[in-house]
Amino acid sequence: MANGSLDRWIFNKNQDLSLDWQVRKKIILDIAKGLAYLHEDCNRKIIHLDIKPQNILLDENFNAKVSDFGLSKLIEKDQSQVVTSMRGTPGYMAPEWLSSIITEKVDVYSFGIVVLEILCGRRIIDESQQNERYLLELFTRKQEEGQLLDLVDKCNDDMQSNVAEVVEMLKVAAWCLQTEYANRPSMSTLVKHFEGSADAVINVNEDFQNELTTQAPAESFASSITPSVLSGPR
Template sequence: MRGTPGYMAPEWLSSVITEKVDVYSFGIVVLEILCGRQNIDESQLDENRHLLELFRRYQEEGKLLDLVDECNGDLHSNATEVMEMMKVVASCLQTEHANRPSMSSLVKLFEGSVDVVINMDEDSQNELTLEVEVESLASTVADSVLSGQR
């Protein structure tokens, strides 16, 4: 098995691999940026060592903003945007790969060409779903502009 512990999607254990493993890893990286620490931090106490476990706990408690990097004033002064990103992270980190958004949906979201609606209704697995609603595509990026053919 190849991959970096702490960034690998749960389905690596079952060998059912899809492109959604990259979405999961992307969610971990964004979470690390928002929180200002690595996913696995051996310098932390056992209960705080794994950022993903902390994220899930704080999500259940409704305290996600408490995870935000204390040294980053920009993040704290933009709490609304940070919470939107936390919701996107939650959708990327769903255990069931079929419930994660596609990377192309995330790209469109960050380009501003789509609006995102994140259902906060918890399903039976206590996870969030991300639904992308296309409002308007201001411009279309040609494949040649991107890193390669799609």
């Protein structure tokens, strides 16, 4: 793909190479459409299990494609959940992986993490930060303080010019990151919401603070996982 993977663009601190708000919003919609197709439109449901910026590829027009199905899981349409071995990348894995009983909502959780990274311009685990290494913890604190605008990528003037709309998207990300998987939206619901469908209005202003996962940092979450089942950067 002409423009490589998404991580190459969203973590770039060079403003000349930074993506503007409309491009980021389009990428988020493209990822949502791709996952909605996998979850609902295939003959057998496909759970990707490794959604992260390295696995989102961009063509010459910055259209996003979900890639790398090396860890994906096929399940029957009538199956609501499946038992499988833990797999994925630390930082992007939903809390229910601890039980090994999962649904397609693990992809919704990972999607929420990727949306956070796209909007904030920083990795979910940032080793360069001494006091704020974990973006999810910072996100939870900023939400409690009513200061979500502090998280909007400051390396791009266009993102700052559209800060109100970006903050609303941050609230949608929070809805995807709720601890209880049943409370997360389906990907098709998110697509309808992003496209402005009247029958898919999400009340993102409800009190999601208590539902936003406050799981331990990814390092401790992954401490019991053997390296063979983890997916590293491609």
